[in-house]
Amino acid sequence: MAEYYITQSKMTALLKELASDSGMEVFGPVKKGNDVFISKMDGKTELCLDYFISVNSIKEAIFPRFEPILKYKLRSEGVELAELPPIKPLVVFGGHPCDAASIPLMKDLFSWDYKDHFYLQRLEKVVIITLACVEKDENCFCTSLGGSPHGETGSDILLERVSKDGWQAKIVSEKGKKFIETHLDFFRDTITPEKGIPKLQDKDIPVMFQSDRVKKWIEKNFDHPLWEEVASNCWSCAACTYVCPTCHCFDITDDATMWEGVRTKNWDACTLPFFTKHASGHNPRSQSYERYRQRISHKYSYYIDLFNHVSCTGCGRCSRVCKAGVNILDIVKRIDEESKKGEK
């Protein structure tokens, strides 16, 4: 099979070219303050290629923060449904394997009996170009959940760094192949792999817990005091859920004038205080630790019951963003320890 390479400058040029096409949506890493975010680009956006991991995940591109799901006209004769804008093809560049690994998980949810065509059509139309990892920090734990710093799951093209200036492009899917063939000019250069380019192997991120043992403990310990201990410091700000590639909770709200309105699906979060509040005022999860317990239990137990997979990729974003010191890896490791104690 042919080998494809792309230099940083060609990648920047390609994304800029695609982003100037109004028929397309392009997302890439953009610096804001000291941090890098996967952001929607236009032809003028400056890309940032020197970063470890973006604060947010590629979820931003495929499951937008706000998405119109219904438009209507309010007329004196009654309500009339109006057309929604078509879903555009899109390119998402700059996530890591722990971003892309969320794709099959989210797909399971959005096709569970009822098919959410907003998500599923975007998935059909997206080309996900992922950067294999060359760096890690203490919050990374993809390998504990079956992932890998050079994992291909969910990506269309995987870029592996071979020189200071460029990547080798690995075709992962049909869509990825077509993308490279369509933009072959950008992938033509041959880059001679340089020595000393950092590469991350699976063993560089040791496995730190057993997720099936964690699930077993969660099933039996809903009322365990550990939950309050590890999560009562949570401020219920929901930042962790917004940056998470697999958190998918949303709200549905209307916004209307006298003449027309739009209904949107917008990100919501199980860690927010009003999330489950009944109209009567009763709230099944009134304490912040109860809500964080839901966040962990959903990912590490309930999701497995529904879709046979942990709904966490080990990207560590939630721990990095949390300024209240709630660290998912520490918590899951603690649970695993407790579970081991119970086994003896």
Next chain:
Amino acid sequence: MPENIYEPYLMEITEILQETPDTQTFRLAFKDPSVKEKFSFKAGQFGLYSAFGAGESTFCIASSPTRKDYIECTFRTTGRVTSELANMNVGDTIGFRGPYGNSFPLEEKFYGKNITFVAGGIGLAPVRCVIWNVLDLRDKFKDVHIVYGARTYTDLTYKHELKEWEERKDVHLVKTVDPGGDTPECGCTVKWNGCVGFVPTVLEQSTIKGGKDDIAVVCGPPIMIKFTLPVLEKMGFVPENIYTTLENKMKCGLGKCGRCNVGNFYVCKHGPVISYADLSKLPQEY
């Protein structure tokens, strides 16, 4: 079915009944005749009703699936959407998505059995759907008892139907209001001929005899349910045959928005109907 799972059917309000000062029943007709033709549902299922401009709210389908020309919902004004709905008139258009969720296992488990319905306040809405379903197929069931209570006379919903059930020979209705709820100050405009007392107490004092094969359907405020359960068990009902509906906050009704779960039980997909035997296996997050 439209491709867009969030797209509601348009429905016209054909009748409005003011049940209590804050509760109304809407009778709704599909605007699109082809939808009306195809639409069907089962007792216990719910839908998302929308006031365009305000948003969506979850209510059960309160009419019986045996009545095919319309659906009905009964709702209490509690917030933004319900206030908007409460201001609507006959002829106005609302949205409806559904039917969603599971249903009461009528054929599988209720046929041939004695059925006791216990409801409090607006909790009669989901129960009423099953009551009419059962009454419309009356010969498939043995004895049918209904125990219904509200805080005051004014708060009783479906008053006209209570009267109908009272007059029927094939149903036994016990109606009650909380102590003090039968006074003119509480809006009692008739000479109250029902009981005075809380639902669980009235149930216990009733002539209803429970048994391990008998079915009970219980819906109402959590406090009523809490005190009714031990009474039912004392009467001989078993948890496998006591059913209720969960009313967790919902947004999508489709198993996507992540809001309604109790443990791994998604109320919008696996519920809202659940037996006490199953409910007791779930974490107490409802």
